[in-house]
Amino acid sequence: MKPYLEHVNITTTSIDELVVFLQTAVPQWKVRNGSEGSEKNCRWLHMGSDENYIAIEERDGPDKSPHQAYFHPGLNHYGIVVENVAALMVRTIHAGYKEGAHVLEHPFRKRCYFFDHDGAEWEFVEYLSDVPSEMNDYSDMP
DSSP, rough: OOOOOEEEEESOOOOHHHHHHHHHHOTTTTTEEEEOOOOSSSSSEEEEEOOOOOEEEOOOSSSSOOOOOTTTSOOEEEEEEOOOHHHHHHHHHHHHHOOOOEEEEOSSSEEEEEEOOOOEEEEEEEESOHHHHTTTTTTTTT
């Protein structure tokens, strides 16, 4: 079996709000499992497909971390492959989510970015080719 990324584990201030964001962007994803937690444990759930998922924990704490994406070491954004960036953009804009950059003019892919309720950035990519050298063409990058 080839290695692949099965899941990432993230912390949020509101599981409910993050689930709404992710189901707006990727309606095919479902909650796979979860726990309401207790005094000693946090609330958590797994959301995604049968093959991969995001493990989400809800914790009391500051509303936003001091991490500044693209400046501090650590996570900058999450990337999810989708079937239709244009439809995702309509759903996500209509739901009122803050937009980031959009890169729609590339011969082999379309990309858009949105921010969730915690300010985390999510990239959504629609590939227009199945050819790896075309999918991984970065000639448009500075």
